[in-house]
Amino acid sequence: MSLFLQLVSVPEAIAGIRNLAIKCGDESVPLSEALHRILARDVHADVDIPGFTRSVVDGYAVRAADTTGSGDAIPSILNLRGRVAMGASSNHYIKSGDCIYVPTGGILPEGADAVVMIEHAEQLGEEVLVKKPAAHGENVLLFNEDFSSGEVVCNKGRRLSSQDIGVLAAAGCIDVPVVKIPRVGIISTGNELVQVSQKPMPGQVRDVNSYVVASFVREQGCRPVLYGIVRDDREALRSAISHATAECDAVMISGGSSKDDRDMVAAIMQELGEVLIHGIAISPGKPTIIGRCGTVPVIGLPGHPASAFIVLIAIVRHLLTAMTGEKGSSIRILQATLGQNVSSSKGREDYVRVAVRNGVATPLFGKSGLLNTLVRSTGVIRVPAESEGLETGTQVEVMVW
Amino acid sequence: MSLFLQLVSVPEAIAGIRNLAIKCGDESVPLSEALHRILARDVHADVDIPGFTRSVVDGYAVRAADTTGSGDAIPSILNLRGRVAMGASSNHYIKSGDCIYVPTGGILPEGADAVVMIEHAEQLGEEVLVKKPAAHGENVLLFNEDFSSGEVVCNKGRRLSSQDIGVLAAAGCIDVPVVKIPRVGIISTGNELVQVSQKPMPGQVRDVNSYVVASFVREQGCRPVLYGIVRDDREALRSAISHATAECDAVMISGGSSKDDRDMVAAIMQELGEVLIHGIAISPGKPTIIGRCGTVPVIGLPGHPASAFIVLIAIVRHLLTAMTGEKGSSIRILQATLGQNVSSSKGREDYVRVAVRNGVATPLFGKSGLLNTLVRSTGVIRVPAESEGLETGTQVEVMVW
Secondary structure (H helix, E strand, C coil): CCHHHHCECHHHHHHHHHHHCCCCCEEEEEHHHCCCCEECCCEECCCCECCCCEECCCEEEECHHHHCCCCCCCCEEEEEEEECCCCCCCCCECCCCEEEEECCCCECCECCCEEEEHHHEEEECCEEEECCCCCCCCCEECCCCCECCCCEEECCCCECCHHHHHHHHHCCCCEEEEECCCEEEEEEECCCEECCCCCCCCCCEECHHHHHHHHHHHHCCCEEEEEEEECCCHHHHHHHHHHHHHHCCEEEEEECCCHHHHHHHHHHHHHHEEEEEECECEECCCCCEEEEECCEEEEEECCCHHHHHHHHHHHHHHHHHHHHCCCCCCCEEEEEEECCCEECCCCCEEEEEEEEECCEEEECCCCCCCCHHHHHCCEEEEECCCCCEECCCCEEEEEEC | CCHHHHCECHHHHHHHHHHHCCCCCEEEEEHHHCCCCEECCCEECCCCECCCCEECCCEEEECHHHHCCCCCCCCEEEEEEEECCCCCCCCCECCCCEEEEECCCCECCECCCEEEEHHHEEEECCEEEECCCCCCCCCEECCCCCECCCCEEECCCCECCHHHHHHHHHCCCCEEEEECCCEEEEEEECCCEECCCCCCCCCCEECHHHHHHHHHHHHCCCEEEEEEEECCCHHHHHHHHHHHHHHCCEEEEEECCCHHHHHHHHHHHHHHEEEEEECECEECCCCCEEEEECCEEEEEECCCHHHHHHHHHHHHHHHHHHHHCCCCCCCEEEEEEECCCEECCCCCEEEEEEEEECCEEEECCCCCCCCHHHHHCCEEEEECCCCCEECCCCEEEEEEC
16 A cells, blocks of 8 residues: 555654754864854853953044044144053053054053044154044944853854854853764665766666765765665665664665665664654655654655755755754755746645746756756745745745755 | 055955965865865766666556546556566567556666556556556656766866765766865964963953954865964064965965054065055955965955954955865855945945845944954945945845855
């Protein structure tokens, strides 16, 4: 009996796959290795940032009120009282009528409340002519204006960007609490598969999926563990799945392209654990299996690489983000205007490849099994299950590859 | 005399920095390590893809003409002549009135030109009732429909994505010609700097730039080489720059926050090579230096991390892409509608941080030296030098962090 009679919707599949996720543990890594890792705890500033009121330009620290009304013709004339050294605390004090030279990043002396840029001043011996009024607070960054000591500078669940790394550095976070990298086992099945290094004979195809799935897993911040090609043999497949689930935090089995093979994968999963979903109302990607062996999530992906890739983007990434606790989308969304009508079957969610240029998303029609449209496209748009298609001019969200 | 009198425009700075680039050499890496590397040569398919006409569903290979007019009430009745095995060549031949079972991915037998899905057929002993007509070519992927043998599957200069890796696998490219990873030396200068592990005293700040620049460089696919903090001492700085330029393909010196320090950096670069640009009409980031020591490009970045980051995004990435030969933008662009007026000074290119939500870019006003707006923003928009600002509702391109 075909299990395909119980297709589940994409939202149900996503909810089901997220339910399988067990949150990964935490570890600490040096700040220099934390880029793109997922922050495991909120990080707080250990100091005020900046720790002192500082100049953001090269110029003269002044009392702003002393410069009121100054201009090229009638400059304010101030007495130069010295120079702030970089990296040193300041024991200077500015009283009305005084100024002190301060380099960019230097500490603002007591009594001063603004800095006049050197471009707007002229030094004549011990006097400085100010030719443009400075407003209170001008050209200074105030004590703890950026972050206060104890304030959260970076939230847990964030995938750390270059700027985040900068903020963590400023906050003194030299050992960063991050989520452990999930290990994802990858198995390719099918008697038709040969190694990529081999030339396929008639009826054979290269094992593209091991590479596509591993690359996707790596892009999502996980570590792929390859178990190679397994023939369509029940014992061999059972052994490979047992092996992979013992060593990994999740396992992806691609292939079992035909119904018989898929049923074999599902039967083994049922023996070792549980099949929750067998068949999703998605195109391409319908013959997807979601289950677990022991507590380890196991996903049966379609055999064709182009279909498998859609399932990775649309469904599997939700498993991985649930495992790492990543907040926000792990893929990029681009707003665009649909450049051509797209028709679709009601009752299934269609993923249509589009090329985006100047804000216009042009569908790349053609068989979903083609790899060339996968490479030529910018990403995919989603045609919801309840829709029979999308009209030209519709605003669409492109999930960018 | 201030060199700032010769500010160059951003396009001039980009042209100048690209001119300094020396193209990196090539190397070969295993396909499993090629993700995100830059392809050094066009890669051609070594076989036809697919290598045989194959079914994309589980079903019955037929002559489409035999199914014309079939339906639930009056099915076409065909003789079942066997079954195609996965991974094997087919010695079957279909004549009119025949059909053969073929699993997904199986070879289409000679004589057949379409596949009827099992859902639309019913097997009764040696006969198959077809209940829906199949069109010529339906449910099959044709011989070399995806790529022909010898065809370029991936162009040189491409940063390899997961799908690209898949296409290279299908094309048998197990050793991938890629551009060598450029080594980028990073020096932080300034008497005010302390290690990130230290608590800064009044007047001191942590060395955030080493981390920000290293992370940015890594994100751009290059390898950061850290030379640490160098004091504002001519001999120490000269020695560090000589050292770094001898070992790296490019060098970034951040800091020398004050004019005096910047002039020292420029003077040393002039001794060891040439200063081409000292000051760019960009905000933030004006005090940027572009030059070379020997043949190695050397960039003097502003001392403040927030300014340095803008210069990395706006200017320096063009150097790195010219070194690797990467085609296309190495950063993401998002189209958005400006949610608020932005004013700007004519004659300089302003980079304004924005938060994008639902296609609307809201400027995050505030001092350019703040790190918190860098982290809270989605990216920056560019206000061109010839413009005095942008009005609410303008379509803008957001350079996404």
